[in-house]
Amino acid sequence: MSEYLFMAIDLIFGFIALFIVTKVLGKTSMSQITPFDFIAAVLLGELVGNALFDDKAGVTEIAFVVALFGLLMWATEKLTQKFKRTRALIEGSPSVIIHKGKLYRDSMKKNNLDIDQFQHLLRVKNVFSIQEVEFAILEANGELSVLKKSDYQSPTRKDMKLSPQEVNLPTTIISDGQLIEDNLKEKNLTEEWVMEQIKAQGFETIEDVFYAEYTKGEDLLVFPVFNRNHTKWDA
Numbered sequence: 001m002s003e004y005l006f007m008a009i010d011l012i013f014g015f016i017a018l019f020i021v022t023k024v025l026g027k028t029s030m031s032q033i034t035p036f037d038f039i040a041a042v043l044l045g046e047l048v049g050n051a052l053f054d055d056k057a058g059v060t061e062i063a064f065v066v067a068l069f070g071l072l073m074w075a076t077e078k079l080t081q082k083f084k085r086t087r088a089l090i091e092g093s094p095s096v097i098i099h100k101g102k103l104y105r106d107s108m109k110k111n112n113l114d115i116d117q118f119q120h121l122l123r124v125k126n127v128f129s130i131q132e133v134e135f136a137i138l139e140a141n142g143e144l145s146v147l148k149k150s151d152y153q154s155p156t157r158k159d160m161k162l163s164p165q166e167v168n169l170p171t172t173i174i175s176d177g178q179l180i181e182d183n184l185k186e187k188n189l190t191e192e193w194v195m196e197q198i199k200a201q202g203f204e205t206i207e208d209v210f211y212a213e214y215t216k217g218e219d220l221l222v223f224p225v226f227n228r229n230h231t232k233w234d235a
Contacts, residue, residue, distance in 0.1 A: 174212035
């Protein structure tokens with residue numbers, strides 16, 4: 001029983017230590033994962049895992065491993081920020097795959113990217129033909145940045161010489177049949193107003209609504225609860 005207790009203590013401490021390290025390193029390191037970051041994360045997990053199942057290792061050893069690893073990662077981040085030349089070596093550098101409509105096969109070969117994989121990355125960006133692309137850049141984290149040719153770009157309000165329009169962020173009001181009180185207060189809305197809106201769209205209670213979204217100046221967007229076992233909306 002004592003072995004399981006010590007293992008639980010080590011695991012909880014390791015979890016907290018890893019959480020602190022990820023917070024210290026920052027969100028950028030977690031959201032923009034490069035090959036180096038991926039290998040580092042796997043290595044850290046392996047080190048902590050080995051420490052947990054090593055009879056001779058305890059909280060002190062786990063703390064040392066996590067602290068040293070976190071220090072090395074922090075030092076690497078500072079190094080790449082201070083010395084630009086180290087960024088390409090550690091973080092990698094973007095590669096131009098399409099330049100002014102021309103596809104560069106050598107760039108694809110350098111990045112071990114075949115045409116099928118490239119087309120998949122384009123489709124993720126809602127591009128279904130290579131002829132639509134003016135520039136395509138493969139970023140260091142493996143994502144593809146695409147700039148379409150002018151003939152395939154959507155016209156903007158500026159292109160159409162229209163006056164700027166206020167942009168409002170949609171807010172979730174109802175989720176899974178439950179009213180989100182905090183969002184309601186943030187938008188200065190009342191439950192009575194919400195009930196009026198959903199009743200106007202044919203719903204009797206909030207529980208009948210799966211999801212409702214509020215955008216200033218627009219009607220409440222409502223999605224009813226739908227049961228896959230039935231051919232109509234449940235209301």
